[in-house]
Amino acid sequence: MDVNRVLHMNGGEGEASYASNSSLQRAVITMVKPILEETILDLVSDEAFLASKVLCIADLGCSSGPNSLSVISHIVDTITTTCHKQHRQPPEFQVLLNDLPGNDFNTVIKSLPSFYDKLKRGNINHGRSCFVAAMPGSFHHRLFPRKSIHFIHSSYSLQYLSQVPKGLVSKEGMQLNKGNTYIASTTPQVVSRAYYEQFKHDFYSFLHSRSEEVIKGGRAVLTLIGRRTDDPSRDENCVPWKMITLALKDIAEEGHIEEAQIDSFNFPCYAPSAVEVQDIILLQGSFSLTRLEGFEIGWDSNMTTGNTSFDTLMRARYISKYVRAISEPMLSSHFGALVMDALFRRHIERVAELLNKEEPKFNSLVITLIRKVNIIYTSVTVFNSEEILQAISL
Numbered sequence: 001m002d003v004n005r006v007l008h009m010n011g012g013e014g015e016a017s018y019a020s021n022s023s024l025q026r027a028v029i030t031m032v033k034p035i036l037e038e039t040i041l042d043l044v045s046d047e048a049f050l051a052s053k054v055l056c057i058a059d060l061g062c063s064s065g066p067n068s069l070s071v072i073s074h075i076v077d078t079i080t081t082t083c084h085k086q087h088r089q090p091p092e093f094q095v096l097l098n099d100l101p102g103n104d105f106n107t108v109i110k111s112l113p114s115f116y117d118k119l120k121r122g123n124i125n126h127g128r129s130c131f132v133a134a135m136p137g138s139f140h141h142r143l144f145p146r147k148s149i150h151f152i153h154s155s156y157s158l159q160y161l162s163q164v165p166k167g168l169v170s171k172e173g174m175q176l177n178k179g180n181t182y183i184a185s186t187t188p189q190v191v192s193r194a195y196y197e198q199f200k201h202d203f204y205s206f207l208h209s210r211s212e213e214v215i216k217g218g219r220a221v222l223t224l225i226g227r228r229t230d231d232p233s234r235d236e237n238c239v240p241w242k243m244i245t246l247a248l249k250d251i252a253e254e255g256h257i258e259e260a261q262i263d264s265f266n267f268p269c270y271a272p273s274a275v276e277v278q279d280i281i282l283l284q285g286s287f288s289l290t291r292l293e294g295f296e297i298g299w300d301s302n303m304t305t306g307n308t309s310f311d312t313l314m315r316a317r318y319i320s321k322y323v324r325a326i327s328e329p330m331l332s333s334h335f336g337a338l339v340m341d342a343l344f345r346r347h348i349e350r351v352a353e354l355l356n357k358e359e360p361k362f363n364s365l366v367i368t369l370i371r372k373v374n375i376i377y378t379s380v381t382v383f384n385s386e387e388i389l390q391a392i393s394l
Ligand SMILES: C[S@@+](CC[C@H](N)C(=O)[O-])C[C@H]1O[C@@H](n2cnc3c(N)ncnc32)[C@H](O)[C@@H]1O
Pocket: 007, 008, 009, 022, 025, 026, 029, 060, 061, 062, 063, 064, 065, 067, 068, 098, 099, 100, 103, 137, 138, 139, 140, 154, 155, 156, 157, 158, 160, 161, 162, 326
Protein backbone atom coordinates (compact mmCIF):
# COMPACT_ATOMS: atom_id res chain seq x y z
CA MET A 1 0.00 0.00 0.00
CA ASP A 2 1.34 3.42 -0.93
CA VAL A 3 0.28 4.98 2.39
CA ASN A 4 1.04 8.59 1.48
CA ARG A 5 -1.26 8.29 -1.52
CA VAL A 6 -3.99 6.02 -0.17
CA LEU A 7 -4.33 7.19 3.42
CA HIS A 8 -7.02 9.80 3.93
CA MET A 9 -10.36 9.96 5.67
CA ASN A 10 -13.60 9.94 3.64
CA GLY A 11 -13.89 13.46 2.20
CA GLY A 12 -16.82 15.84 1.71
CA GLU A 13 -19.67 16.41 4.12
CA GLY A 14 -21.97 13.57 3.07
CA GLU A 15 -23.30 10.68 5.11
CA ALA A 16 -20.12 8.59 4.85
CA SER A 17 -17.71 11.51 5.33
CA TYR A 18 -15.25 11.99 8.15
CA ALA A 19 -16.74 15.46 8.62
CA SER A 20 -20.10 13.84 9.52
CA ASN A 21 -18.60 10.94 11.48
CA SER A 22 -15.91 12.31 13.78
CA SER A 23 -17.80 12.82 17.05
CA LEU A 24 -15.64 10.20 18.75
CA GLN A 25 -12.51 12.17 17.85
CA ARG A 26 -14.27 15.34 19.04
CA ALA A 27 -14.90 13.65 22.40
CA VAL A 28 -11.18 12.83 22.61
CA ILE A 29 -10.30 16.49 21.97
CA THR A 30 -12.77 17.55 24.69
CA MET A 31 -11.16 15.17 27.17
CA VAL A 32 -7.71 16.62 26.44
CA LYS A 33 -8.88 20.28 26.64
CA PRO A 34 -7.73 20.90 30.25
CA ILE A 35 -4.22 19.73 29.32
CA LEU A 36 -4.29 21.82 26.15
CA GLU A 37 -5.32 24.92 28.12
CA GLU A 38 -2.69 24.37 30.77
CA THR A 39 0.02 24.01 28.11
CA ILE A 40 -1.09 27.14 26.25
CA LEU A 41 -1.19 29.22 29.43
CA ASP A 42 2.26 27.96 30.24
CA LEU A 43 3.41 28.97 26.75
CA VAL A 44 2.02 32.50 26.89
CA SER A 45 3.56 33.13 30.30
CA ASP A 46 6.99 32.27 28.89
CA GLU A 47 9.28 35.29 28.41
CA ALA A 48 10.18 34.17 24.87
CA PHE A 49 6.55 34.55 23.82
CA LEU A 50 5.73 37.82 25.51
CA ALA A 51 7.67 39.55 22.77
CA SER A 52 6.16 37.53 19.88
CA LYS A 53 3.93 39.61 17.62
CA VAL A 54 2.89 36.55 15.59
CA LEU A 55 2.20 33.18 17.16
CA CYS A 56 2.52 30.27 14.78
CA ILE A 57 0.35 27.22 15.51
CA ALA A 58 0.28 23.96 13.52
CA ASP A 59 -2.32 21.19 13.67
CA LEU A 60 -0.83 17.98 12.29
CA GLY A 61 -3.23 15.42 10.80
CA CYS A 62 -6.08 17.96 10.65
CA SER A 63 -8.28 15.85 8.33
CA SER A 64 -11.39 17.33 6.72
CA GLY A 65 -13.88 17.54 9.58
CA PRO A 66 -14.74 20.39 11.94
CA ASN A 67 -12.51 19.17 14.80
CA SER A 68 -9.31 20.86 13.74
CA LEU A 69 -10.74 24.38 13.45
CA SER A 70 -12.63 23.94 16.70
CA VAL A 71 -9.33 23.21 18.49
CA ILE A 72 -7.69 26.19 16.78
CA SER A 73 -10.59 28.43 17.79
CA HIS A 74 -10.17 27.29 21.40
CA ILE A 75 -6.41 27.96 21.34
CA VAL A 76 -6.87 31.44 19.83
CA ASP A 77 -9.63 32.31 22.33
CA THR A 78 -7.60 31.09 25.31
CA ILE A 79 -4.50 33.08 24.33
CA THR A 80 -6.43 36.23 23.42
CA THR A 81 -8.51 36.21 26.61
CA THR A 82 -5.40 35.64 28.72
CA CYS A 83 -3.56 38.52 27.05
CA HIS A 84 -6.53 40.86 27.58
CA LYS A 85 -6.77 39.88 31.25
CA GLN A 86 -3.10 40.74 31.61
CA HIS A 87 -3.59 44.04 29.68
CA ARG A 88 -1.30 42.80 26.93
CA GLN A 89 -1.78 43.13 23.19
CA PRO A 90 -2.69 39.65 21.87
CA PRO A 91 -0.45 38.35 19.10
CA GLU A 92 -1.61 37.73 15.55
CA PHE A 93 -2.02 34.05 14.74
CA GLN A 94 -0.59 32.14 11.81
CA VAL A 95 -2.35 28.75 11.72
CA LEU A 96 -1.05 25.92 9.55
CA LEU A 97 -3.30 22.93 8.98
CA ASN A 98 -1.39 19.87 7.86
CA ASP A 99 -2.44 16.53 6.46
CA LEU A 100 -1.37 14.20 3.67
CA PRO A 101 -1.92 15.51 0.12
CA GLY A 102 -4.89 13.15 -0.42
CA ASN A 103 -6.82 14.86 2.40
CA ASP A 104 -9.93 16.82 1.41
CA PHE A 105 -8.52 20.24 2.26
CA ASN A 106 -11.27 21.89 0.18
CA THR A 107 -13.91 21.09 2.80
CA VAL A 108 -11.74 22.68 5.49
CA ILE A 109 -11.02 25.76 3.38
CA LYS A 110 -14.74 26.17 2.61
CA SER A 111 -15.48 26.31 6.32
CA LEU A 112 -12.98 29.15 6.90
CA PRO A 113 -15.43 32.06 6.38
CA SER A 114 -17.68 30.77 9.16
CA PHE A 115 -14.62 30.10 11.33
CA TYR A 116 -13.47 33.73 10.88
CA ASP A 117 -17.04 34.98 11.53
CA LYS A 118 -17.19 32.99 14.75
CA LEU A 119 -13.90 34.46 15.92
CA LYS A 120 -15.19 37.95 15.16
CA ARG A 121 -18.50 37.29 16.93
CA GLY A 122 -16.64 36.44 20.14
CA ASN A 123 -16.44 39.12 22.77
CA ILE A 124 -13.01 40.10 21.47
CA ASN A 125 -12.71 41.27 17.90
CA HIS A 126 -9.75 39.24 16.73
CA GLY A 127 -11.16 37.75 13.52
CA ARG A 128 -8.67 39.53 11.32
CA SER A 129 -5.75 38.61 13.53
CA CYS A 130 -5.91 34.94 12.64
CA PHE A 131 -4.65 33.67 9.27
CA VAL A 132 -5.19 30.03 8.35
CA ALA A 133 -3.36 28.14 5.60
CA ALA A 134 -3.10 24.50 4.54
CA MET A 135 0.23 22.69 4.49
CA PRO A 136 -0.07 19.34 2.70
CA GLY A 137 2.70 16.81 3.32
CA SER A 138 3.72 14.03 5.66
CA PHE A 139 4.42 14.96 9.25
CA HIS A 140 7.13 12.30 9.21
CA HIS A 141 9.17 14.82 7.23
CA ARG A 142 9.88 18.53 7.35
CA LEU A 143 6.80 20.70 6.76
CA PHE A 144 7.70 24.21 7.94
CA PRO A 145 10.70 26.56 7.89
CA ARG A 146 13.28 26.27 10.64
CA LYS A 147 12.44 27.79 14.00
CA SER A 148 9.07 29.07 12.84
CA ILE A 149 6.51 27.21 15.00
CA HIS A 150 5.48 28.08 18.56
CA PHE A 151 2.85 25.44 19.20
CA ILE A 152 2.10 22.02 17.73
CA HIS A 153 -1.20 20.21 18.18
CA SER A 154 -2.04 16.75 16.88
CA SER A 155 -4.94 14.50 17.78
CA TYR A 156 -5.54 10.87 16.83
CA SER A 157 -3.08 11.01 13.92
CA LEU A 158 0.33 9.89 15.17
CA GLN A 159 -0.68 6.24 15.39
CA TYR A 160 -0.59 6.15 11.57
CA LEU A 161 2.62 4.73 10.09
CA SER A 162 4.40 6.03 7.00
CA GLN A 163 4.17 2.56 5.44
CA VAL A 164 2.98 -0.95 6.18
CA PRO A 165 5.98 -2.40 8.07
CA LYS A 166 8.52 -4.25 5.96
CA GLY A 167 9.12 -7.89 6.88
CA LEU A 168 5.51 -9.08 6.97
CA VAL A 169 6.25 -11.50 4.10
CA SER A 170 8.73 -14.41 4.48
CA LYS A 171 11.65 -14.99 2.08
CA GLU A 172 9.53 -17.71 0.49
CA GLY A 173 6.76 -15.19 -0.15
CA MET A 174 4.45 -16.36 2.66
CA GLN A 175 2.28 -13.79 4.44
CA LEU A 176 3.42 -13.86 8.07
CA ASN A 177 0.34 -12.18 9.49
CA LYS A 178 -2.04 -14.55 7.71
CA GLY A 179 -5.69 -14.15 8.69
CA ASN A 180 -5.17 -10.80 10.44
CA THR A 181 -5.17 -7.18 9.33
CA TYR A 182 -3.30 -5.83 12.36
CA ILE A 183 -1.52 -7.30 15.38
CA ALA A 184 -3.77 -10.01 16.86
CA SER A 185 -3.48 -12.98 19.22
CA THR A 186 -2.25 -15.21 16.37
CA THR A 187 0.27 -12.66 15.10
CA PRO A 188 3.87 -13.97 15.23
CA GLN A 189 6.29 -11.94 17.36
CA VAL A 190 8.36 -11.04 14.32
CA VAL A 191 5.34 -9.17 12.93
CA SER A 192 4.63 -7.28 16.18
CA ARG A 193 8.33 -6.37 16.29
CA ALA A 194 8.21 -5.09 12.69
CA TYR A 195 5.22 -2.88 13.61
CA TYR A 196 7.07 -1.50 16.63
CA GLU A 197 10.24 -0.83 14.58
CA GLN A 198 8.21 1.05 11.99
CA PHE A 199 6.54 3.18 14.67
CA LYS A 200 9.91 3.86 16.30
CA HIS A 201 11.35 4.99 12.98
CA ASP A 202 8.33 7.17 12.17
CA PHE A 203 7.90 8.79 15.57
CA TYR A 204 11.63 9.48 15.73
CA SER A 205 11.45 11.16 12.28
CA PHE A 206 8.40 13.14 13.42
CA LEU A 207 10.25 14.45 16.49
CA HIS A 208 13.42 15.13 14.55
CA SER A 209 11.55 17.17 11.90
CA ARG A 210 9.64 19.13 14.57
CA SER A 211 12.85 19.79 16.46
CA GLU A 212 14.05 21.79 13.44
CA GLU A 213 10.81 23.72 13.12
CA VAL A 214 9.70 24.46 16.69
CA ILE A 215 11.40 27.41 18.30
CA LYS A 216 13.21 26.89 21.58
CA GLY A 217 10.68 26.78 24.40
CA GLY A 218 7.87 25.94 21.94
CA ARG A 219 5.26 23.45 23.14
CA ALA A 220 3.42 20.45 21.71
CA VAL A 221 0.27 18.60 22.78
CA LEU A 222 0.04 15.23 21.05
CA THR A 223 -2.82 12.76 21.55
CA LEU A 224 -2.69 9.34 19.95
CA ILE A 225 -4.11 5.88 20.27
CA GLY A 226 -1.82 4.03 22.67
CA ARG A 227 -2.01 0.77 24.51
CA ARG A 228 -2.00 -0.25 28.15
CA THR A 229 -0.43 -3.69 27.92
CA ASP A 230 3.22 -4.55 27.28
CA ASP A 231 2.23 -7.18 24.76
CA PRO A 232 0.67 -5.46 21.72
CA SER A 233 -1.24 -8.61 20.74
CA ARG A 234 -3.20 -8.61 24.00
CA ASP A 235 -4.36 -5.02 23.98
CA GLU A 236 -7.92 -3.71 23.67
CA ASN A 237 -6.78 -1.48 20.82
CA CYS A 238 -6.46 -4.57 18.58
CA VAL A 239 -10.20 -5.16 18.79
CA PRO A 240 -11.37 -2.50 16.28
CA TRP A 241 -9.17 -4.04 13.59
CA LYS A 242 -10.29 -7.53 14.62
CA MET A 243 -13.92 -6.49 13.94
CA ILE A 244 -12.91 -5.47 10.41
CA THR A 245 -11.01 -8.73 9.94
CA LEU A 246 -14.08 -10.74 11.02
CA ALA A 247 -16.29 -8.78 8.62
CA LEU A 248 -13.75 -9.31 5.81
CA LYS A 249 -13.80 -13.06 6.53
CA ASP A 250 -17.61 -12.99 6.41
CA ILE A 251 -17.63 -11.42 2.95
CA ALA A 252 -14.86 -13.82 1.83
CA GLU A 253 -17.16 -16.70 2.82
CA GLU A 254 -19.95 -15.09 0.79
CA GLY A 255 -17.60 -15.01 -2.21
CA HIS A 256 -17.16 -11.21 -2.45
CA ILE A 257 -13.37 -11.38 -1.92
CA GLU A 258 -10.60 -14.01 -1.69
CA GLU A 259 -9.13 -15.11 1.70
CA ALA A 260 -5.68 -14.45 0.23
CA GLN A 261 -6.60 -10.77 -0.15
CA ILE A 262 -7.13 -10.59 3.63
CA ASP A 263 -3.78 -12.30 4.27
CA SER A 264 -1.93 -9.64 2.28
CA PHE A 265 -3.65 -6.63 3.87
CA ASN A 266 -2.19 -4.99 6.99
CA PHE A 267 -3.27 -1.66 8.46
CA PRO A 268 -0.48 0.95 8.63
CA CYS A 269 -1.13 1.88 12.28
CA TYR A 270 0.46 1.10 15.62
CA ALA A 271 -0.73 1.73 19.17
CA PRO A 272 2.45 2.27 21.22
CA SER A 273 2.74 1.86 24.98
CA ALA A 274 3.65 4.83 27.19
CA VAL A 275 7.10 3.32 27.78
CA GLU A 276 7.75 2.96 24.04
CA VAL A 277 6.75 6.59 23.43
CA GLN A 278 8.86 7.83 26.33
CA ASP A 279 11.92 5.87 25.13
CA ILE A 280 11.72 7.37 21.64
CA ILE A 281 11.34 10.92 23.01
CA LEU A 282 14.41 10.38 25.21
CA LEU A 283 16.34 8.81 22.35
CA GLN A 284 15.57 11.68 19.97
CA GLY A 285 16.51 14.12 22.68
CA SER A 286 15.24 17.49 21.44
CA PHE A 287 12.14 17.73 23.61
CA SER A 288 11.54 17.60 27.35
CA LEU A 289 8.63 15.33 28.15
CA THR A 290 6.44 17.29 30.56
CA ARG A 291 3.44 14.98 30.65
CA LEU A 292 2.55 11.49 29.47
CA GLU A 293 -0.85 10.19 30.51
CA GLY A 294 -3.18 7.45 29.43
CA PHE A 295 -6.95 7.68 29.25
CA GLU A 296 -9.75 5.60 27.83
CA ILE A 297 -12.86 6.39 25.86
CA GLY A 298 -15.84 4.17 25.02
CA TRP A 299 -16.35 3.28 21.38
CA ASP A 300 -19.80 4.86 21.42
CA SER A 301 -18.80 8.11 23.14
CA ASN A 302 -20.51 11.27 21.95
CA MET A 303 -23.55 9.79 20.24
CA THR A 304 -25.46 13.03 19.80
CA THR A 305 -28.95 12.46 18.49
CA GLY A 306 -30.50 13.77 21.68
CA ASN A 307 -31.70 10.33 22.76
CA THR A 308 -30.43 9.09 26.05
CA SER A 309 -30.81 5.38 25.49
CA PHE A 310 -29.60 3.66 22.38
CA ASP A 311 -30.15 0.07 21.46
CA THR A 312 -27.23 -2.15 20.51
CA LEU A 313 -27.86 -1.86 16.79
CA MET A 314 -27.91 1.94 16.90
CA ARG A 315 -24.65 1.96 18.82
CA ALA A 316 -23.10 -0.52 16.38
CA ARG A 317 -24.20 1.62 13.40
CA TYR A 318 -22.70 4.74 14.97
CA ILE A 319 -19.37 2.95 15.57
CA SER A 320 -19.31 1.33 12.15
CA LYS A 321 -19.93 4.68 10.42
CA TYR A 322 -16.87 6.33 11.94
CA VAL A 323 -14.76 3.22 11.36
CA ARG A 324 -15.84 3.36 7.72
CA ALA A 325 -15.04 7.08 7.49
CA ILE A 326 -11.46 6.48 8.59
CA SER A 327 -10.73 3.16 6.90
CA GLU A 328 -12.73 3.03 3.66
CA PRO A 329 -10.09 4.61 1.38
CA MET A 330 -7.46 2.10 2.59
CA LEU A 331 -9.82 -0.87 2.40
CA SER A 332 -11.32 -0.01 -0.97
CA SER A 333 -7.89 0.49 -2.55
CA HIS A 334 -7.08 -3.14 -1.66
CA PHE A 335 -10.44 -4.95 -1.77
CA GLY A 336 -12.31 -2.75 -4.27
CA ALA A 337 -14.98 -0.09 -3.77
CA LEU A 338 -17.75 -2.47 -4.85
CA VAL A 339 -17.54 -4.66 -1.72
CA MET A 340 -17.56 -1.80 0.81
CA ASP A 341 -21.34 -1.80 1.43
CA ALA A 342 -21.33 -5.58 2.01
CA LEU A 343 -18.28 -5.29 4.25
CA PHE A 344 -19.76 -2.60 6.49
CA ARG A 345 -23.14 -4.35 6.69
CA ARG A 346 -21.25 -7.31 8.18
CA HIS A 347 -19.16 -4.97 10.29
CA ILE A 348 -22.26 -3.55 11.98
CA GLU A 349 -23.33 -7.11 12.87
CA ARG A 350 -19.89 -7.97 14.25
CA VAL A 351 -19.76 -4.80 16.35
CA ALA A 352 -23.29 -5.43 17.66
CA GLU A 353 -22.25 -8.96 18.74
CA LEU A 354 -19.33 -7.48 20.63
CA LEU A 355 -21.45 -4.77 22.28
CA ASN A 356 -23.76 -7.49 23.59
CA LYS A 357 -20.79 -8.97 25.45
CA GLU A 358 -18.71 -5.99 26.54
CA GLU A 359 -18.21 -2.21 26.56
CA PRO A 360 -15.19 -1.79 24.29
CA LYS A 361 -12.86 1.18 24.79
CA PHE A 362 -9.99 2.90 23.02
CA ASN A 363 -6.90 3.49 25.10
CA SER A 364 -5.13 6.74 24.31
CA LEU A 365 -2.01 8.64 25.29
CA VAL A 366 -1.59 12.37 25.66
CA ILE A 367 1.90 13.82 25.61
CA THR A 368 3.10 17.38 26.24
CA LEU A 369 6.54 18.45 25.12
CA ILE A 370 8.76 21.51 25.35
CA ARG A 371 11.47 22.12 22.75
CA LYS A 372 14.74 22.10 24.69
CA VAL A 373 16.95 25.14 24.58
CA ASN A 374 20.30 23.59 23.70
CA ILE A 375 20.86 20.22 22.09
CA ILE A 376 24.11 18.62 20.98
CA TYR A 377 23.64 15.64 18.73
CA THR A 378 26.52 13.24 18.89
CA SER A 379 25.00 10.87 16.37
CA VAL A 380 21.83 11.12 14.35
CA THR A 381 20.42 8.36 12.22
CA VAL A 382 16.88 7.17 12.14
CA PHE A 383 17.43 4.29 9.80
CA ASN A 384 19.02 1.89 12.26
CA SER A 385 16.80 2.19 15.28
CA GLU A 386 18.88 -0.34 17.23
CA GLU A 387 21.79 2.05 17.21
CA ILE A 388 22.05 4.14 20.30
CA LEU A 389 21.62 7.80 19.53
CA GLN A 390 22.92 10.25 22.02
CA ALA A 391 21.28 13.58 22.33
CA ILE A 392 22.65 15.51 25.28
CA SER A 393 20.71 18.46 26.57
CA LEU A 394 22.80 21.22 28.09
C1 LIG B 1 -8.43 10.16 12.57
S1 LIG B 1 -7.92 11.54 11.67
C2 LIG B 1 -7.83 12.76 12.94
C3 LIG B 1 -8.21 14.11 12.42
C4 LIG B 1 -8.33 15.23 13.44
N1 LIG B 1 -7.09 15.49 14.09
C5 LIG B 1 -9.41 14.95 14.44
O1 LIG B 1 -9.09 14.78 15.62
O2 LIG B 1 -10.57 14.88 14.05
C6 LIG B 1 -6.20 11.22 11.37
C7 LIG B 1 -5.60 12.12 10.30
O3 LIG B 1 -4.17 11.98 10.29
C8 LIG B 1 -3.74 12.08 8.96
N2 LIG B 1 -2.39 11.54 8.81
C9 LIG B 1 -2.00 10.25 8.93
N3 LIG B 1 -0.68 10.14 8.65
C10 LIG B 1 -0.24 11.39 8.35
C11 LIG B 1 1.03 11.93 7.98
N4 LIG B 1 2.10 11.14 7.85
N5 LIG B 1 1.13 13.25 7.75
C12 LIG B 1 0.05 14.06 7.88
N6 LIG B 1 -1.20 13.61 8.23
C13 LIG B 1 -1.34 12.28 8.45
C14 LIG B 1 -4.80 11.30 8.20
O4 LIG B 1 -4.79 11.59 6.82
C15 LIG B 1 -6.07 11.76 8.90
O5 LIG B 1 -6.65 12.86 8.26
